[in-house]
Amino acid sequence: MENYYCGIDIGGTSAKMCLYSAGRDEFVSEWDVPTCKGSDEMIIIDRIIKSLYDTCESEGIQYESISGIGIGIPGPVTDDGVVLKCANLGWDIVELKKIMCEKTVLRNIEVANDANVAALGEQWRGSARDYNSIVMVTLGTGVGGGIIINGKIHTGHKGAAGEIGHITVEPDEEKACGCGCHGCLEQYASATGVVRIAKKEFPEKYSSEEISAKDIFDGAKAGDDSAVTIVRMFSKYLGTALANVAAVMSPEAFVIGGGVANAGVIITEGVKEYYREYSMFALKDTPIELALLGNRAGMYGSVKMVLEP
Amino acid sequence: MENYYCGIDIGGTSAKMCLYSAGRDEFVSEWDVPTCKGSDEMIIIDRIIKSLYDTCESEGIQYESISGIGIGIPGPVTDDGVVLKCANLGWDIVELKKIMCEKTVLRNIEVANDANVAALGEQWRGSARDYNSIVMVTLGTGVGGGIIINGKIHTGHKGAAGEIGHITVEPDEEKACGCGCHGCLEQYASATGVVRIAKKEFPEKYSSEEISAKDIFDGAKAGDDSAVTIVRMFSKYLGTALANVAAVMSPEAFVIGGGVANAGVIITEGVKEYYREYSMFALKDTPIELALLGNRAGMYGSVKMVLEP
Numbered sequence: 001m002e003n004y005y006c007g008i009d010i011g012g013t014s015a016k017m018c019l020y021s022a023g024r025d026e027f028v029s030e031w032d033v034p035t036c037k038g039s040d041e042m043i044i045i046d047r048i049i050k051s052l053y054d055t056c057e058s059e060g061i062q063y064e065s066i067s068g069i070g071i072g073i074p075g076p077v078t079d080d081g082v083v084l085k086c087a088n089l090g091w092d093i094v095e096l097k098k099i100m101c102e103k104t105v106l107r108n109i110e111v112a113n114d115a116n117v118a119a120l121g122e123q124w125r126g127s128a129r130d131y132n133s134i135v136m137v138t139l140g141t142g143v144g145g146g147i148i149i150n151g152k153i154h155t156g157h158k159g160a161a162g163e164i165g166h167i168t169v170e171p172d173e174e175k176a177c178g179c180g181c182h183g184c185l186e187q188y189a190s191a192t193g194v195v196r197i198a199k200k201e202f203p204e205k206y207s208s209e210e211i212s213a214k215d216i217f218d219g220a221k222a223g224d225d226s227a228v229t230i231v232r233m234f235s236k237y238l239g240t241a242l243a244n245v246a247a248v249m250s251p252e253a254f255v256i257g258g259g260v261a262n263a264g265v266i267i268t269e270g271v272k273e274y275y276r277e278y279s280m281f282a283l284k285d286t287p288i289e290l291a292l293l294g295n296r297a298g299m300y301g302s303v304k305m306v307l308e309p
Numbered sequence: 310m311e312n313y314y315c316g317i318d319i320g321g322t323s324a325k326m327c328l329y330s331a332g333r334d335e336f337v338s339e340w341d342v343p344t345c346k347g348s349d350e351m352i353i354i355d356r357i358i359k360s361l362y363d364t365c366e367s368e369g370i371q372y373e374s375i376s377g378i379g380i381g382i383p384g385p386v387t388d389d390g391v392v393l394k395c396a397n398l399g400w401d402i403v404e405l406k407k408i409m410c411e412k413t414v415l416r417n418i419e420v421a422n423d424a425n426v427a428a429l430g431e432q433w434r435g436s437a438r439d440y441n442s443i444v445m446v447t448l449g450t451g452v453g454g455g456i457i458i459n460g461k462i463h464t465g466h467k468g469a470a471g472e473i474g475h476i477t478v479e480p481d482e483e484k485a486c487g488c489g490c491h492g493c494l495e496q497y498a499s500a501t502g503v504v505r506i507a508k509k510e511f512p513e514k515y516s517s518e519e520i521s522a523k524d525i526f527d528g529a530k531a532g533d534d535s536a537v538t539i540v541r542m543f544s545k546y547l548g549t550a551l552a553n554v555a556a557v558m559s560p561e562a563f564v565i566g567g568g569v570a571n572a573g574v575i576i577t578e579g580v581k582e583y584y585r586e587y588s589m590f591a592l593k594d595t596p597i598e599l600a601l602l603g604n605r606a607g608m609y610g611s612v613k614m615v616l617e618p
Binding site for chain 1: 385393442454456458463464465466467468469470471472473475476477480488489490491492545549552553554555556557558559560561586587588589590591592595
């Protein structure tokens with residue numbers, strides 16, 4: 001009997017799901033299931049499991065051939081698969097691994113933070129596939145991160161490792177970050193952070209409400225002076241933060257993903273310059289790559305979590 | 310036959326060595342062997358091995374009952390036990406594990422960076438003995454660090470993990486660090502760093518050549534205003550750096566050791582204040598403890614590296 005693995009990347013509006021065939025090394029099906037903030041977690045869990053049953057049936061796959069289910073979720077998750085909080089779904093503490101094991105009668109189930117899972121996906125099949133130990137930073141509305149050591153997610157105590165967005169890069173910042181602290185990387189290197197820098201540094205030029213991080217990076221590519229200045233500030237904050245991560249972890253490579261990274265090599269070029277300036281000799285040549293898998297990284301990573309050797 | 314393990318903490322002037330009895334859970338012998346910068350590495354290695362033979366003989370221990378040798382050395386060491394450089398001994402690349410295995414005809418030999426080994430010692434038998442995953446920072450002439458994940462040293466790529474002293478805390482610092490970068494933690498939180506801050510901030514008061522970090526901490530304890538200011542600066546740099554380490558790793562606890570830490574709770578109190586200010590909610594209560602084992606931490610850690618379960 002062929003072995004299949006189910007990957008689930010749960011988000012605030014939908015869960016991206018897939019079935020992966022280990023024998024053929026390919027995704028045989030991908031589908032979405034609506035989640036919805038505020039729904040009872042049991043309703044969402046049941047809906048996800050039912051959609052897996054339904055897909056097995058429509059694909060002619062025996063449910064018994066499902067060998068594992070990996071789940072990524074936007075919130076801190078302990079090593080035991082307990083979700084400590086998930087603001088995007090309005091969940092409090094949910095013993096997701098335990099509940100899934102009971103409901104599916106499967107034992108090979110893993111749950112992890114979605115940024116960690118995406119990092120694992122990029123390490124398995126994305127731009128970091130040549131490395132075993134990497135750090136991925138995701139630049140979206142916020143800044144997330146994931147740490148992979150020897151092909152496994154480093155969860156950390158209370159599931160709080162890899163919170164790259166909450167590295168302090170400007171201790172004297174007056175405005176508070178969403179986390180309550182001051183001067184977190186997320187305040188400068190996220191999509192909203194880049195716009196915030198723009199409005200603060202060039203208030204007249206960037207007064208429009210509709211300005212986006214993409215506009216700033218497009219402006220810098222076109223040679224606009226103020227946009228270039230903003231991108232340099234962004235690059236310095238992110239480059240020094242990654243140098244600090246390297247001093248702690250010494251990964252083999254960094255991967256930068258998320259919507260902001262769609263700006264392309266302007267991101268990695270700028271970051272590399274400051275990374276080299278602020279990192280120790282042995283660490284200066286650590287590769288810094290753009291992510292490859294986009295919003296499918298989570299599906300890859302969730303499958304990899306449970307894939308048996 | 311009883312099992313013994315040999316721990317070796319190699320320094321620039323001497324190697325601290327010990328024999329540990331697993332059955333009795335105690336050190337049965339401790340001794341020093343001179344090293345000397347600039348000596349050929351083979352001379353030092355042979356001297357160390359001979360002293361082990363001699364100690365076995367004088368203690369009435371059969372050499373065959375030595376089950377493993379753990380070695381800490383001040384320099385980056387790869388996972389394979391290759392010393393990449395050791396400035397304190399004037400060594401370049403030395404395949405220390407391989408050489409030791411050949412010369413002693415033992416297979417259970419491990420080599421690691423001395424700060425990492427000290428961290429393992431504190432995790433095994435020191436102030437962090439209740440935790441599995443910790444970060445230790447050593448405040449001496451420089452600032453070193455060691456990362457323990459699930460009771461094992463995290464070496465990182467090129468053996469460069471745990472270089473807490475080279476986290477950038479002041480990107481616009483004019484003076485270069487020994488590593489060539491600017492604004493490393495070591496420039497503020499080491500013994501020399503504290504004195505440097507003092508001379509820079511209060512040049513008239515601290516003009517003497519003989520001023521030491523201890524004098525500053527003693528002054529702060531006595532309520533001297535300038536000393537208090539310097540200790541607050543020290544605490545802010547170290548506290549934010551540890552908050553950044555926590556955002557990356559999320560250890561269960563921090564341990565602060567090294568000569569500067571002999572100042573006592575004034576160190577941990579100040580650091581905790583800024584650590585809490587700059588760390589995320591889930592990380593704020595991470596314990597920050599003073600090291601317990603002093604310069605014997607390396608011996609404990611080197612034994613622990615090779616101790617069989």
